[in-house]
Amino acid sequence: NAGVTQTPKFRVLKTGQSMTLLCAQDMNHEYMYWYRQDPGMGLRLIHYSVGEGTTAKGEVPDGYNVSRLKKQNFLLGLESAAPSQTSVYFCASSFPLGTSRGGELFFGEGSRLTVL
Amino acid sequence: GENVEQHPSTLSVQEGDSAVIKCTYSDSASNYFPWYKQELGKGPQLIIDIRSNVGEKKDQRIAVTLNKTAKHFSLHITETQPEDSAVYFCAANPSNTGNQFYFGTGTSLTVIP
Numbered sequence: 541n542a543g544v545t546q547t548p549k550f551r552v553l554k555t556g557q558s559m560t561l562l563c564a565q566d567m568n569h570e571y572m573y574w575y576r577q578d579p580g581m582g583l584r585l586i587h588y589s590v591g592e593g594t595t596a597k598g599e600v601p602d603g604y605n606v607s608r609l610k611k612q613n614f615l616l617g618l619e620s621a622a623p624s625q626t627s628v629y630f631c632a633s634s635f636p637l638g639t640s641r642g643g644e645l646f647f648g649e650g651s652r653l654t655v656l
Numbered sequence: 657g658e659n660v661e662q663h664p665s666t667l668s669v670q671e672g673d674s675a676v677i678k679c680t681y682s683d684s685a686s687n688y689f690p691w692y693k694q695e696l697g698k699g700p701q702l703i704i705d706i707r708s709n710v711g712e713k714k715d716q717r718i719a720v721t722l723n724k725t726a727k728h729f730s731l732h733i734t735e736t737q738p739e740d741s742a743v744y745f746c747a748a749n750p751s752n753t754g755n756q757f758y759f760g761t762g763t764s765l766t767v768i769p
Contacts, residue, residue, distance in 0.1 A: 544699070573755075583700070585758075588755070588756070630699055630700075632699075636755060644705070645690075645692075645700075645757065650698075
């Protein structure tokens with residue numbers, strides 16, 4: 541049981557380049573999330589999805605796009621990378637909070653992105 | 657939106673001592689408060705959570721207390737061990753935001769053998 545898998549784990553980009561981070565989960569979770577983690581700022585929600593084909597904005601969505609074409613996958617895209625997007629990105633998944641197994645976020649191991 | 661503040665940002669304790677981490681939140685609609693532990697190079701993992709209908713919850717050496725009136729909740733770790741060294745995050749979930757969680761800024765705990 542792999543849980544939540546993120547690829548790639550490390551990436552260096554030049555300003556203006558584009559890239560996509562892939563998140564895959566095998567726990568049949570309805571909800572998936574993308575967070576960024578920066579020193580002294582905790583985890584901030586970028587975008588999330590409550591089901592296949594749906595996405596919504598979180599706290600810091602600017603400069604990012606997402607897609608959830610399949611229930612098990614959640615993609616995070618950077619169309620034109622900026623140095624301010626240098627961060628560690630975490631994907632997470634969960635059941636809905638109101639269900640018996642809901643609430644707990646299961647995180648991947650993170651993807652470290654550097655934009656030069 | 658919700659604002660979660662967490663203190664202290666760093667904490668060092670001797671092995672066997674207790675550690676306490678405190679968080680405050682702003683949105684009275686928040687009703688679910690999880691705590692996550694993040695070890696170096698890994699993603700956060702849930703260690704304990706509490707819902708707004710209880711004031712305290714324990715799981716072996718870990719406990720969480722909640723004061724809804726004052727809008728603060730705390731993590732208590734007793735008999736600390738070196739493997740407790742990690743970064744701890746509190747979070748709050750306002751009931752009107754579905755599954756959106758707002759995290760504190762983290763506490764780096766070091767347990768000195």
